[in-house]
Amino acid sequence: MTETIDATTTAALLDIGDVAARTGLAPSALRFYEQRGLIEPAGRNGLRRTYQPEVLDRLSLIACARQAGFGIAEISRFLMAGPGDTELRQRMAAKADELDVMIARLTRMRAALRHGATCPRERLVDCPEFMAAVKEA
Known part of the structure; x- marks a missing residue:
């Protein structure tokens, strides 16, 4: 569940457009990754999703896994994997x-x-x- 974030908290957060621009991903791809549980928004600033800056690291990991040939389901497992998997x-x-x-x-x-x-x-x-x-x- 996402929450609306107040103005004092938003300074550290990245707007979905910022994340898209920094990663080269379309906002629709970010929403898709969110639907699949690969990333999680911090909340909303008005109608726009916001993310913690750490989402950029998560998206770099996802991009690397995609380039290596892993599918979305495998990446989801990869992000949750423990030593026993x-x-x-x-x-x-x-x-x-x-x-x-x-x-x-x-x-x-x-x-x-x-x-x-x-x-x-x-x-x-x-x-x-x-x-x-x-x-x-």
Whole structure:
């Protein structure tokens, strides 16, 4: 349940528009995260939601988890996980392994592109080093 906040308290709080501007998220995304229990408003300033400044850290964590490929339900569990949640921790370890594979592939792709950018051959497809790097990537 949200409460209306008086003017003396609002100085430390962030308006939903401020949070949106600082995070690059649309206000609708913030409301969605709120509906899913990922963030919680501090109250309202008039008709606008307000948040504690710590919500920015929570949203950074959510963004990181989303970029790693976790879904909203998994992130919700992630935010509430305790030391005994072995299933979630196994999922996190598996996701880290997936990222290792992706990083290795991207590293090979980067090497191929760097070689291609400096290759003296007229046509890159005639360069055996470039083609080998592309196949490896």
